[in-house]
Amino acid sequence: MKWPNKFVMFSAAIGITFGLCVLCFAAPQTPRPKLKVFISVDMEGISGIVHSEQTTSGTAEYAAGRKWMARDVNAAVAGALEAGATEVVVNDSHGSMRNIDPDDLDPRASLISGSPKPLSMMQGIDASFQACIFIGYHAKAGTEDAILDHTISSSVVRAIRVNGVELPELGLNAAIAGYYGVPVVLVSGDTAVCRQTGEILGKDVVTVAVKEAYGRLAAKLVPMGEAMRMIKAGVTEALGKVGRAKPFKIAPPCRFELEYFVSAQADMGAMIPGTKRVGARTLGFTADDYLEGFRTLRALIALAPAR
Numbered sequence: 587m588k589w590p591n592k593f594v595m596f597s598a599a600i601g602i603t604f605g606l607c608v609l610c611f612a613a614p615q616t617p618r619p620k621l622k623v624f625i626s627v628d629m630e631g632i633s634g635i636v637h638s639e640q641t642t643s644g645t646a647e648y649a650a651g652r653k654w655m656a657r658d659v660n661a662a663v664a665g666a667l668e669a670g671a672t673e674v675v676v677n678d679s680h681g682s683m684r685n686i687d688p689d690d691l692d693p694r695a696s697l698i699s700g701s702p703k704p705l706s707m708m709q710g711i712d713a714s715f716q717a718c719i720f721i722g723y724h725a726k727a728g729t730e731d732a733i734l735d736h737t738i739s740s741s742v743v744r745a746i747r748v749n750g751v752e753l754p755e756l757g758l759n760a761a762i763a764g765y766y767g768v769p770v771v772l773v774s775g776d777t778a779v780c781r782q783t784g785e786i787l788g789k790d791v792v793t794v795a796v797k798e799a800y801g802r803l804a805a806k807l808v809p810m811g812e813a814m815r816m817i818k819a820g821v822t823e824a825l826g827k828v829g830r831a832k833p834f835k836i837a838p839p840c841r842f843e844l845e846y847f848v849s850a851q852a853d854m855g856a857m858i859p860g861t862k863r864v865g866a867r868t869l870g871f872t873a874d875d876y877l878e879g880f881r882t883l884r885a886l887i888a889l890a891p892a893r
């Protein structure tokens with residue numbers, strides 16, 4: 587058998603190498619499925635928090651409160667990344683919305699900080715997300731045995747109803763996510779907000795109770811380390827079944843009712859065209875688009891004088 591000459595062998599070697607390289611680059615790589623996760627984080631339902639002095643800037647206990655807030659949300663971010671999240675966006679959703687020190691947030695997540703924001707606690711959500719998570723949420727105004735229960739404003743709002751159903755913040759905000767087709771997959775907070783999550787969003791949504799209230803200002807706390815483990819594991823579990831989760835949608839027309847604490851607050855809102863007085867301290871209005879109705883609601887609350 588005759589060996590090919592050196593030129594032929596060299597050419598063959600180049601050809602084989604090139605071919606292998608092309609194969610390497612052309613080989614179909616399994617694309618990582620997109621899993622963009624939106625986290626709205628409030629403060630009253632954060633592990634350890636039982637009093638407004640821990641949630642109000644300028645008070646002695648606030649530094650601890652905001653540290654705990656970052657800890658809860660970092661546990662959620664870690665759980666999301668473990669479940670394969672390709673992007674995590676955290677929206678600071680309490681008070682001034684500048685509670686989380688950017689230095690304290692897991693650097694793998696991005697932070698939306700400050701207020702006012704058009705969509706408030708839901709600023710940043712859109713149809714590009716696959717899942718939404720609520721951390722540190724609380725029960726609606728007037729709930730017994732619920733830490734710092736209120737709905738949006740504890741000095742203005744007694745109740746908010748949409749199409750006849752009274753909703754806590756978790757329901758109002760889940761409907762914004764639902765507007766964009768994004769399901770809420772997990773809610774953390776006290777046992778009361780976990781119960782209301784089941785009532786409004788259904789039993790498939792994972793809930794993580796980090797405390798059980800003995801009233802409005804006292805609770806038995808899950809030990810902090812255990813609470814972090816529960817949040818992380820809960821998020822991983824919830825994102826594992828995201829394909830089956832259903833967005834919470836409110837079908838238009840959306841009939842909003844805002845019940846204020848005092849009639850003087852309704853007096854102001856009643857001057858806005860489109861609102862109708864349906865009680866001494868209650869206004870109603872209808873929107874064909876949920877987001878438009880939500881923005882009107884926010885404006886009516888912001889306009890109301892303190893009681």
Ligand SMILES: [Zn+2]
Pocket residue numbers: 628629630679680681
């Ligand atoms: Zn809050």
